[in-house]
Amino acid sequence: MDHLERLAHAVLFPALGRPVVPRWIDGPVAAGLGGFVLFGKDIVDQDQLRGLTAGLRELSPSLHLAIDEEGGDVTRLEAAGGISTPGNLALGRIDDLDATRACAHQIGLALRAAGVTWDLAPAVDTAVNPFSPNGVRCFSGIRAHVAAHAAAWVEGLQAAGVSACAKHFPGHGLSGTDAHLGTPDLDLSRDELVDHYLDPFRSAIAAGVDSIMVSHPRVSALDELPASISASVITGLLRDELGFDGVVITDALEMRGVADVAPLGEAAVLALRAGADALCLGAWAYGEDVRTAAHAIVEAVRTGDLPAERLEQAADRLRRMGRRGAPDSPLDGEADSGLGLRLARRAARVSGDPLLRGDATLVVRLEPVASPASGGGPGNVETLLATPGRTVEQVTVAAGTYNGPGIVHAAISEFREQYGASGDVVILVRSPHRFEWQAPILDRILATTPDVVVLDMGFPQLDFSAARGWVRTFGASRVCAEAAVEALTGRRG
Incomplete structure (x- = not known):
C-alpha cells in the first residue's frame, strides 16, 4: 500500500x-x-x-x-x-x-x-x-x-x-x-x-x-x-x-x-x-x-x-x-442520569387543563414524515400512560393512510361511545404546521370534540388553545415523553 x-x-x-x-x-x-x-x-x-x-x-x-x-x-x-x-x-x-x-x-x-x-x-x-x-x-x-x-x-x-x-x-x-x-x-x-x-x-x-x-x-x-x-x-x-x-x-x-x-x-x-x-x-x-x-x-x-x-x-x-479523546485523557465529571428528565420538565409548557380525568385514554397519532437523521419519535407515550387501572388505546394515521380523516373521526366517536366521561382523547402531533394533510383533521377534531388534549412534541407553530389542554415538549426524546405524561397524569415518576 x-x-x-x-x-x-x-x-x-x-x-x-x-x-x-x-x-x-x-x-x-x-x-x-x-x-x-x-x-x-x-x-x-x-x-x-x-x-x-x-x-x-x-x-x-x-x-x-x-x-x-x-x-x-x-x-x-x-x-x-x-x-x-x-x-x-x-x-x-x-x-x-x-x-x-x-x-x-x-x-x-x-x-x-x-x-x-x-x-x-x-x-x-x-x-x-x-x-x-x-x-x-x-x-x-x-x-x-x-x-x-x-x-x-x-x-x-x-x-x-x-x-x-x-x-x-x-x-x-x-x-x-x-x-x-x-x-x-x-x-x-x-x-x-x-x-x-x-x-x-x-x-x-x-x-x-x-x-x-x-x-x-x-x-x-x-x-x-x-x-x-x-x-x-x-x-x-x-x-x-x-x-x-x-x-x-x-x-x-x-x-x-x-x-x-x-x-x-x-x-x-x-x-x-x-x-x-x-x-x-x-x-x-x-x-x-x-x-x-x-x-x-x-x-x-x-x-x-x-x-x-x-x-x-x-x-x-x-x-x-x-488527541482530545486519547485513552489516557481523564474523564472530567460524574454521570447524572436524572439530568435529562429534570431539563425536560423545565422545558415543557402546559396550557388549559390537560389532566386526564377518566380511566381510559385514546392516543391519536398524526405521524409526520420523519427526517432520515432522526429517530422514530415518542414511542413510549402509550406505554407510560398504561399504568395499572388505565386502559390505553391508539390509532395512528400518516399522509398516505387510506381515509385517514375518516379513521380518526370514527375512532374518536366510537371511543367516546364506549367510555363516555371516563374516556380521554390525546392528539399527539409533531410540528403539524409542516404537513398540509393534518390541518383538516385537526380542524374537524377541535370543531366536533374540543375537550381533547393536544400533545405537540415537535416545533410548535399552531395555536391549540381551543383544546381543553395543550402540552408542548419541544422534542420527542424519552425524557420529553416522560415529562409530557407527568403533565397528563399529574404524577411524577
Missing part, C-alpha cells in the same frame, strides 16, 4: 453496516481508513456498543469513531437504553446556558464510556423558517440565542473529552428543503451571510470547536455548487473569512443535496479540493463506496486535479483532533 493510497483512505468515513465488526472493513482499515460514523443500526445496547468500539480500536487505535448524538430527536444511544436528554429546541426554551453546558457534558461522558470520541453535534442552525425540517434541532429562531447556546454546548461536550462538530454550515434554518432529499437554496447576499447569518458558527469557533460539518445548501451569492463541494464556501468563507483551522467534515455524500449534482467519486475530489478534511460517505456507504472514493482521490492526485499537499493537510488536522 503506497503513501498516496493511505492518504486517500485517511479522509474517508463510511458507515459500519452492522452491530459487529464486519469483514469488509479489514482492507480499508489496513489501508489507513480515517474512521467510521456509527448509526442506529450499528447499536443494540450499551454493552454491545462498548464491545464494538473496542473491537474496532483493536484493529487500529487511531481510528476516529464518530456518531450523531445531538440529544432530543437525533440520538443513537437512547434506543439502546442509553442516555436520554431533551434536544436543542427544548434547551433553547429553557434558555439557561449552564443547563445547556451540563446537558452536553452528560452526552460527552456517555459517549466516552461507549468508546466514541467524535460527536457530530451540535446543530447550530437557526430556525428562522418554521417550515425547516431541522426546526426541532435548533436552539431557537433568534440567531443570538443560538450563538450563545452553541458555545455552551461545545464547551460542555469537549470538557468530557469528546470532539464537537458544529453543523450544518453555512446553516440550514432558512430553507424548507431537506438536504437528504434535495439541494436547499440559501437566497442571501454575501454581506448578509458574513454580517449575521454565520454568527452561531463564529460563536462555536470562538469556543474552540474541534470540527465543523459543511452540508449541501447552494449559496447562490457565492457559488452554484452545493456548499460541501464549494471552495468559495469552505475555503473562502469558513477558512479565510471565519478563520477556522480545525477539521471540516462534509455531510453525507450519499444525500441527494450533493448526489444529484456530482456522483460519489467526483464529489469526494471536489470536496477535498474545496477544503474539506473528512468525507462522511453516508449511512449506507460500505466497501464499494470506499473503493470508489479512494480510487477517485488517487487518480485526481496522479492527474494533477488534486494536490497531494491537500491530503497531507487534511490528515494532519485529523491527527490533531484525535
